[in-house]
Amino acid sequence: MPTAGIDRPRPNQGNVLCLSTRTNPVMTKRADPTTIGREEVVPMAETIIDYQDTAVEVHRVVVGPVENNVYIVRCRETGDSLLIDAANEHDLLLELCRDLHVGQVVETHGHWDHIQAVEAVRNAGIDVAVTQADAAMLPSYDQILEDESTVSVGRLRVATIATPGHTPGSMCFAVEGTPLLFSGDTLFPGGPGNTAPEDADFGTIITSIEGRLFAAFAPNTLVLPGHGVSTTIGAESPHLDEWVERGW
Numbered sequence: 386m387p388t389a390g391i392d393r394p395r396p397n398q399g400n401v402l403c404l405s406t407r408t409n410p411v412m413t414k415r416a417d418p419t420t421i422g423r424e425e426v427v428p429m430a431e432t433i434i435d436y437q438d439t440a441v442e443v444h445r446v447v448v449g450p451v452e453n454n455v456y457i458v459r460c461r462e463t464g465d466s467l468l469i470d471a472a473n474e475h476d477l478l479l480e481l482c483r484d485l486h487v488g489q490v491v492e493t494h495g496h497w498d499h500i501q502a503v504e505a506v507r508n509a510g511i512d513v514a515v516t517q518a519d520a521a522m523l524p525s526y527d528q529i530l531e532d533e534s535t536v537s538v539g540r541l542r543v544a545t546i547a548t549p550g551h552t553p554g555s556m557c558f559a560v561e562g563t564p565l566l567f568s569g570d571t572l573f574p575g576g577p578g579n580t581a582p583e584d585a586d587f588g589t590i591i592t593s594i595e596g597r598l599f600a601a602f603a604p605n606t607l608v609l610p611g612h613g614v615s616t617t618i619g620a621e622s623p624h625l626d627e628w629v630e631r632g633w
């Protein structure tokens with residue numbers, strides 16, 4: 386049963402980082418580590434649970450000066466997890482990696498605010514993967530993510546979707562068999578991510594959003610962005626023409 390707090394889209398927030406967060410969070414409780422079992426992991430650090438069903442749970446923490454969302458996707462059958470964006474506050478992220486058995490990190494893109502904890506997690510022995518086009522933005526990395534490939538997380542399969550525009554190597558991630566789509570800074574409630582920087586391109590991000598996201602995912606797909614609150618494909622897709630018209 387989904388427990389996501391899906392906020393209404395906010396049409397005026399499209400071109401900026403969406404910074405209002407923490408609506409209707411379900412906070413996990415601190416627990417005696419001796420009571421932590423494989424079947425019912427309660428992390429020592431508090432996380433927001435954005436979604437859970439019988440197969441998967443999605444933990445989120447908000448870190449750093451521009452409030453980046455860091456997501457941890459956990460297979461409930463095996464307890465293995467994937468962390469999306471080693472953004473910042475590495476001590477917190479390393480604690481979560483340990484408690485939630487994170488074996489792999491994937492990066493949605495290479496912007497500075499999404500990569501501040503990359504070295505710390507690599508030093509802890511966790512592989513970091515990023516697209517070739519954004520790899521040079523990272524201090525270091527372990528693997529290159531290809532488009533239309535799959536990352537295994539326990540029994541879960543996470544599909545990679547190249548969505549250039551915000552950066553040349555921006556990528557979204559979808560957990561197969563679930564309504565979960567992690568959109569990085571490509572799609573927010575109210576519009577695409579910022580395409581003002583030199584290596585960004587508005588036409589390219591629109592093509593990515595239209596072709597790879599709106600055309601490919603069901604309206605009830607939960608879109609979990611790199612900053613701010615979640616939305617759905619169905620809430621955003623009717624507004625594509627307005628975004629093209631306004632040019633951001």
Ligand SMILES: [Zn+2]
Nearest residue numbers: 494496551570
């Ligand atoms: Zn960015």
